[in-house]
Amino acid sequence: MPSRLGRGEDVVPELPEVETTRRGIENAVINRTIVSAIIRQPRLRWPVPRGFASRVESRTVASLRRRAKYLIFDLRQGASADGAVILHLGMSGSLRLLPSATPPLVHDHVDLVLDSGLCLRFNDPRRFGSVLWTAQDPLQHPLLARLAPEPLSDEFNGEYLARAARGRRVAIKQLLMNSQVVVGVGNIYASEALFRARIRPRRAAGRLRSEEFDALASAIKVVLEEAIRAGGTTLRDYVNPEGMPGYFRQKLFVYERSNEPCRVCRLPIKQLVQGQRSTYFCPGCQK
Numbered sequence: 001m002p003s004r005l006g007r008g009e010d011v012v013p014e015l016p017e018v019e020t021t022r023r024g025i026e027n028a029v030i031n032r033t034i035v036s037a038i039i040r041q042p043r044l045r046w047p048v049p050r051g052f053a054s055r056v057e058s059r060t061v062a063s064l065r066r067r068a069k070y071l072i073f074d075l076r077q078g079a080s081a082d083g084a085v086i087l088h089l090g091m092s093g094s095l096r097l098l099p100s101a102t103p104p105l106v107h108d109h110v111d112l113v114l115d116s117g118l119c120l121r122f123n124d125p126r127r128f129g130s131v132l133w134t135a136q137d138p139l140q141h142p143l144l145a146r147l148a149p150e151p152l153s154d155e156f157n158g159e160y161l162a163r164a165a166r167g168r169r170v171a172i173k174q175l176l177m178n179s180q181v182v183v184g185v186g187n188i189y190a191s192e193a194l195f196r197a198r199i200r201p202r203r204a205a206g207r208l209r210s211e212e213f214d215a216l217a218s219a220i221k222v223v224l225e226e227a228i229r230a231g232g233t234t235l236r237d238y239v240n241p242e243g244m245p246g247y248f249r250q251k252l253f254v255y256e257r258s259n260e261p262c263r264v265c266r267l268p269i270k271q272l273v274q275g276q277r278s279t280y281f282c283p284g285c286q287k
């Protein structure tokens with residue numbers, strides 16, 4: 001069984017949590033019209049744009065997409081496309097679907113009230129998240145236009161990684177966490193993918209063999225897909241007024257398992273610091 005995440009620092013929503021959120025709310029928002037938008041706190045990572053409410057009111061959600069860790073709500077008015085909401089959960093953000101009369105909690109900053117009687121409520125204690133609006137193609141928005149490939153896309157594969165790593169002496173784990181190389185591979189999933197691919201995190205990126213790049217690209221897809229599936233079992237939480245977001249964690253092999261026996265070879269898992277972040281690896285399984 002995947003374990004429920006705690007409320008500590010490491011609950012930062014990563015790509016699987018954002019994708020789980022997207023899937024969890026998709027059916028409740030698509031083809032629903034936004035009756036009103038309530039902004040209780042506009043000072044997020046970037047301020048909620050002036051006039052946000054009037055831009056989204058009476059618009060219908062045409063589709064809900066994800067790019068990196070951004071959720072994109074494409075809006076339409078009648079049959080014509082009419083802007084998009086770009087939402088980022090930041091370090092501590094979450095979205096819940098609630099009956100719209102539910103009294104807000106202290107960190108409930110933004111509501112999109114839907115014509116179904118539910119509202120989509122954005123809660124973010126640390127306020128590193130953002131709720132933006134754009135008239136243009138959201139994928140061309142300055143925050144999204146230059147993002148690296150999605151790890152779950154065909155474009156991201158061993159060949160792509162090998163090209164990105166060519167001639168680079170940076171540690172392979174740092175390369176994976178560089179959002180100009182690939183988006184959405186955070187600390188947990190970089191550590192877990194390197195374990196599955198049997199590669200030590202400190203190896204120079206440019207020195208990996210082509211089979212290792214292939215194994216690593218596949219391992220990244222596998223760990224992310226498993227995490228999305230683990231989150232996907234908790235969709236009921238999104239309609240539970242008491243419920244916190246349904247982020248569950250898959251069974252991890254190395255992350256935060258310092259000194260515990262490797263699940264494969266029983267040697268103690270080692271911890272080191274790379275780029276001010278903890279890295280975990282198995283000295284027996286990873287070369």
Ligand SMILES: [Zn+2]
Pocket residue numbers: 262263264265266267282283284285286
């Ligand atoms: Zn091991």
